[in-house]
Amino acid sequence: MAPGREQAYAVSLEDVQAAAARIAPFAHRTPVMTCSAIDKAAGFSIFFKCEQFQKGGAFKFRGACNAVQALSEEQRRCGVVTHSSGNHALSLALAAQLADIPAYIVVPSNTPQVKQDAVAGYAGLVELCEPSMDAREAGAAAVQARTGATFVSPYNNAAVMAGQGTLALELLEQAGELDAIFVPISGGGLSSGIATAAKALQPGIKIILAEPRGWNDAADVAASKAEGRLRMDLPKPATIADGLQGRMGDLTWPVIRDRTDAVIAVTETEIVAAMQLIYERMKVVVEPSGAVGLAAALSPRLAPTLGPDVRLRRVAVVLSGGNVDFGARGFWRAWLPPE
Amino acid sequence: MAPGREQAYAVSLEDVQAAAARIAPFAHRTPVMTCSAIDKAAGFSIFFKCEQFQKGGAFKFRGACNAVQALSEEQRRCGVVTHSSGNHALSLALAAQLADIPAYIVVPSNTPQVKQDAVAGYAGLVELCEPSMDAREAGAAAVQARTGATFVSPYNNAAVMAGQGTLALELLEQAGELDAIFVPISGGGLSSGIATAAKALQPGIKIILAEPRGWNDAADVAASKAEGRLRMDLPKPATIADGLQGRMGDLTWPVIRDRTDAVIAVTETEIVAAMQLIYERMKVVVEPSGAVGLAAALSPRLAPTLGPDVRLRRVAVVLSGGNVDFGARGFWRAWLPPE
Structure with a gap:
């Protein structure tokens, strides 16, 4: 990028602010929760942005x-x-x-x-x-x-990206100064909206992406960021985080490439362990895709990825949704005697 | 009871207010949640007092x-x-x-x-x-x-009854005027505390008790209230609501007898249906005992029990706790492939 020439990203802070005004009569301002037991496990303070309480059950x-x-x-x-x-x-x-x-x-x-x-x-x-x-x-x-x-694309659409970014406006008002935000990523609509708004308001904040590597080790965001080019050739991850099997697009990728700081690719067992903490300690429902941000925050690969100069004290984790088909997992049946 | 002579109950509004001051530095003021989808199913507005977010995961x-x-x-x-x-x-x-x-x-x-x-x-x-x-x-x-x-008895103790009653002080501040409060009952500590505080502050409010009848049809609170005497001879209910298998005591029974308005004994399938709404629509975790209040509010036996003169518009339901052993129900295993 030549000096003085601004790269044209699909979305700006002003777009996100305009989106916030537009959706205010319809969307919920979702709560931020904390959990001392999880803070203890993580070694830093976590502010959970609870999008399972959004209308429709997700961001x-x-x-x-x-x-x-x-x-x-x-x-x-x-x-x-x-x-x-x-x-x-x-x-x-x-x-x-x-x-x-x-x-x-x-x-x-x-x-x-x-x-x-x-x-x-x-x-x-x-x-x-x-x-x-x-x-x-x-x-x-x-x-x-x-x-x-x-x-209306699920992610590769400027209005969608700006709308998802409204989460960050609320979060920074609710939680104050943060060292980092952990965001589950798939097509990149949520991550690009959050990165755009959060970095404009708190330039030092780190945006840490969390993706499932799947049983087939198909972490396309990590590979794309590492190489600086959009990798579309990897297989779809085989994962319970079924909301995170999409691919970044031509509008989201430039923002992800330039405005996010790290990627943690988490395993299936790490996702289930994060869900267990969220259900058993926070007492809220989260879908597997929604728990991937916490899985990254608790990953033993986090500190090596960030390097010795980064010390996290106050972070946010986006719990992105709570639409779980409990019946398909046999959960209701488990409470009643066999017929 | 002779006119002018006050019956000596174990707990008064003043006891509950003193308890509130005593526990304020330690206990959470739990949130009240609403859910339009459940209101629609019930036909009235419900304010859920969310005690799964209390310290220790229950009231x-x-x-x-x-x-x-x-x-x-x-x-x-x-x-x-x-x-x-x-x-x-x-x-x-x-x-x-x-x-x-x-x-x-x-x-x-x-x-x-x-x-x-x-x-x-x-x-x-x-x-x-x-x-x-x-x-x-x-x-x-x-x-x-x-x-x-x-x-310290779990329920038949004046300090415990007063402490549980603090829930009602918060609830009435948070929700305003209510027609009724639905409360899960077992030993009666929670119900007697709530009834004492709520009726002192809003004399017209109805306290509606919710108990599991169990597979063995062992609804001891309903039987006791119907006969006006404490029935200790019924078997323990066979129920997934394992927190509601206790019996009222000599301190709680007089309050339950005199200061509560109705009992709804719910079935096991009604409890599971209430849990399903709470998990899938409200996105919060609740244990079976904690869902019994909503099961009563949605029961087809509610209107006949209350009679034609009672019309409910704004009620509260106590979600009393969220300590679920998901692992014992095979929930975590269900997300991972067989070993």
Whole structure:
């Protein structure tokens, strides 16, 4: 980057602040919790930003709501479309319902009925497709052609990135000066929004990315950051953190590359151990993807990654969502006698 | 009761207010949460008093802390003793640890190691006994004789009842005017404390007790209230709400008899359904005993029990605790592949 010439990132602090004003009537200001038992295990103070209490059960509502509220009158009439089976689908349907516009959600046909029902419960218009990325994209394109709906990517979209960044505005007001924020990363919408807002407000803050390495050791963010180029050739991680299997995009990657400080790739057993602390000590529900930030904060690889000059005293960990299908894990059945 | 002659109850509003001042430096002021999805299912607004976020993970800390803090200097030197394998044991150990006095906890030898370890983790001095009520009482008496420690009953103790009642002082400040409070009942310490404080402050408020009927249909509180006499002859309920298998005592029963308005005995499947709503919609952890209040609020037997003249609009539900042994239910294992 030549001196004096500013790199054009997709999102700025001002975009995040505008998003915060736009979503304020709809989104929850989620609480920050602390837990002395976990602080003891970590060796530093952790402020947990609890996005499982966000509308729709995850931070995704912030970005979806900002994208919907930023539409023009004409765009609103045609509605929005996305392809997703997860929290983004739910959140976009809910954001559209609150704005009273249609949301078309292209859902792979192998998506559990409970998730399809949840989208429909927020008045989302479910359109089934074959379970492949090509079919999902073709399905969304077909809806766009038929209805004129605006496509809203789960992460690679400036309005979504700015919406997710609103989390950081709240967090820094709630927790004050921080040494670092641990953020689960997949497509990078949340991380890029947070990094943009937090570094603008507290330039010394470190943004530490947390990704699942999966049983197949497929840590694409760590590999991309290490090489300084977006690695799209690695397999999808085989992980219980099923919300973190996406890939960064052309809008999120430059921010991730330039405005984040480290990546910790955590194992499956580290994710489960973090969940256990969150359930048993904090008494809150978190999905595996949502616990990956704490897994990174507790990882024995954290200190070597940061190096001897970095000392953490006060950090935040984003608990990004709490949408767990307990029934599919046999949890309710475990409380009742066999039939 | 002759006119002009006041019945001597074990606890008064003033006792509860004194307890609140005594425990304020130690106990958490727990949050009140709401959930629009559950309000919709109930047909009225519910304010959830979240005692899973109390120290020790349950409301029990309030009473234990008040009992410890109310000791004389001489009593403190000898410490406290109880027999319990549950939340009262944990809470008394923690309250004693914070006061820097010994707590002897007589624990049945069939108590899971994880629970014994939790008591020891709060510096509780575990004394094992045979797994029967006679052996537990004899064990506690032996400790008393040996050490001079003060026995603190889990519920049938005026200081404990007053301590549990502090929950109601906070709740009415947080939620304002209420039509009713739903409270899980076992020995009646929590219910009697809440009834005493809440009815003194809002005389029209209804205290609705929630108990598990168990697979063996052993609803002793409902039977006792219906007959106006303390029924001690019913079997212990066979229930997953293992914190609610105790019996009322001579101090709690008169308050329960005179200052509570209705009893709803809930089924095991109703308890699990309430837990499911709390985990999946509110995103917080609750133990089965802690979900019994919501099960009662959602029961089809509630309206017939209250009669046609009672209309509920704004109520509170006490979520009394969140100490769940997820590992024993196979929950962590369910996230990892078979070994």
